[in-house]
Amino acid sequence: MAPMVTETALELVFNELHKAVVEQSMQSGRIKTLLACLQNTLKNIEPIFFDSRRLSKVLDRPEKQITMFISHLEKGKALVFKCSTIKCWNVYEIFIHSYKLNRLNNELLRFFSIEIQENMMSTSMRSLIGIYDLSHKMNQVLSAVTTHARANPSLCTVPRLPQHIVGFNSHLVELRRRLLNYDTQVLVVSGPGGCGKTTLAKMLCHDYEIKDMFGENIVYVTVSRQSSLKIIIQKIFEHHGENHCEFHTDEEARNQLDNLIKRMGSQKMLLVLDDVWSELEFVIQDLMFQTPGYKVLVTSRFMFPRFNSTYELGLLNDEDARTLLCHYAFPSDGIPINVTDDLVNKIVKFCKGLPLALAVVGASLCGQPMLKWKTTLNKWLESQSILQSNSNILHSLKSSVDALDELPIVKECFLDLGSFPEDERISAMLLKDMWVELYNLDDEGMYTCETLLELSLRNLINLVSIRKDASELNGYCNELYVTQHDLLRELAIYLSTQEPVSERKRLFIEIHRNEFPTWWIAQIEQPINTRILSISTDEAFGSNWYDLQAPKVEVLTLNIRSKKYTLAEFIRRMVQLTVLSITCYNDYPSQLHNLSLIKCLSNLRTIRFEHVLVSSLYPIFALRNLRKLSFVMCEIGNALMSSTTEAPYIQSNITDLEIDLCYDLTELPSELCNLVHLQKLSITNCQELDVLPKGLGSLLNLEILRLHCCTKLKELPKSIASLRNLRFIDISDSLSIALLPEEIGELGGLRVLKMDGCSGLQELPVAISKLSQLEEVICDEETSYLWMEYQSDLFNLKINVVEDDRFESFMKIVQ
Structure with missing residues (x-):
């Protein structure tokens, strides 16, 4: 191919791509922002074609390489037109094509980098920021694919790193040095919620020197507040391929783990316990073994004085904090003229160097006018604190929820996420079923996925897919799960607890062992008017209920961990109940008792059972208004067969039946x-x-x-x-x-x-x-x-x- 022909062909396909991007950027849809990023990169490259000296340097490459690049641009044009056809609710397709756009953008940057490095690189890197946000979400999709998360929820592989990390390199060097110290057996990374403890732990696990030392024996366990020593050790055994271990006591579990470590011989092992709460300090102590090469890394928002080695993770300095906020607030164009440096610096200062606050606040102000920036800052200045502890942090985070005031339904949906336990995935299908009844959203899932995407783009949740091949008719919600940072979950709970208990729209209750909240015991005779009731119990809960008057409850979520669970009698009086969700978060399914009481709930429209054992379906099929029934990871085979002779089974009006991962069927x-x-x-x-x-x-x-x-x-x-x-x-x-x-x-x-x-x-x-x-x-x-x-x-x-x-x-x- 002659040089002139090469130049003409490259310019022609480049102009066609540029034209396609400009045309499709005018279309509405979630992909619009990504196309705008690509358009900005093309705009920076275009002047090269008007400078023969610079263009000749670009073309001074092997002919085969230029021909392949031209072919790549032609495919890029087809990709751009494909992006314009993606439905706004099809989250998976948006993720996939954002990666392809990212790759196309990178190819452009690499090919033209010789001549545009000085005047383009900073702008082009900012143009990638919006795409990198979705890249982070996609990493979680890939992680879910490799583990098939719901089928093997306890596999303790090290999570992937986020795409954009600022200000942690020096922390990583020091943390690695301390961990590899011969005298260090337990190293605690301590700091406030959202400061990046988990990110730093992931960085350490992915560090080449650490991986060379521990190899495949890096076990990463996320420790929820209701975890126990037995649960953690069961996860460790599953990680090593022993999937059917069940321990009767903590002592037995500890002894078996000691034997496992000894069987490993000279192999070194690193156990990471992420997000350990203060009441679980004894768990760390019980997981210490005097074995050479065995080390424990703990992340916690609490200090543990009994352990000598603690690394206190500080907040970001002003420069890194500003970089991180700008990463989320200005993903494509840099700081606009109408937003002053002084205003950005004041917003950064108010975030107190907290990475999570900077990310969430930056995302909430992305694309907002100058007035929005000023009013946000003024609201912060007018009120000194929101909470007695971590007031500045949570006040900063609250602004991201305040930004949802223009989307009141989305804001309500965010607050509803407090109904579920920390560090657990939430089924998007369950959220859809809830929101159909609470907010009259469509029952096909489109608005549910759009709502979740809105929250995801604002960094208020993370989206995880367990399959990559959802189709439009199938409904993407079937394969979509939601995860949430525990600090954001706390924020949702806090914002839902500002009224007196009896008047709250949402009531989130956690019962440890058999210790009920004081207000519950004291106000047995007083009704509560909540619409959404969430009750979470641990594995030591004995199902000994106090009475509760809650006649207006519409959605009831029961988050359980015990082997046996008896439904409370007061549920039969929840005459307005439309959605019932019962989920066991332990390694074994919980056996349900007293299920017959739900036959009194004539308004029930949706029931979801997850990881439970159901002995009889008779009361379920007696519900004439029931429309949706789901069983996920349940033992229902015997119940399904034994219920077939009951007349109410035949009279059921169910329109949607879902049975997933039920291995005894x-x-x-x-x-x-x-x-x-x-x-x-x-x-x-x-x-x-x-x-x-x-x-x-x-x-x-x-x-x-x-x-x-x-x-x-x-x-x-x-x-x-x-x-x-x-x-x-x-x-x-x-x-x-x-x-x-x-x-x-x-x-x-x-x-x-x-x-x-x-x-x-x-x-x-x-x-x-x-x-x-x-x-x-x-x-x-x-x-x-x-x-x-x-x-x-x-x-x-x-x-x-x-x-x-x-x-x-x-x-x-x-x-």
């Missing part, structure tokens, strides 16, 4: 087919299920059928032909399905068929040529060849091929 009773109002049936990751009822075709209103990763399921019943309203089927990773029934051709309304990972499938029935409404088939490469034979008959069909090793391909996308 081997078959579905035929009576299940009497749920004639059912529209969504989701049976996923139930690997012992081997047969579906023959009468499945009786579910005439069924629209969505999900059978993902039911690895022993051999076939779909022939009666499926009767499901004329069925529009989505997911049989992905159902390895034993060898043949689809001929009757599948009768599904005239089918639009999407997801069947990647069906390695046992050898051929397709001829009848699929009659699926005239089929728009999309998602499959692996081998199966795609079978479908290509029918493309001439199915004019609207699009075949999307998923690579066999999907995780590796996923890694290639984001690298």
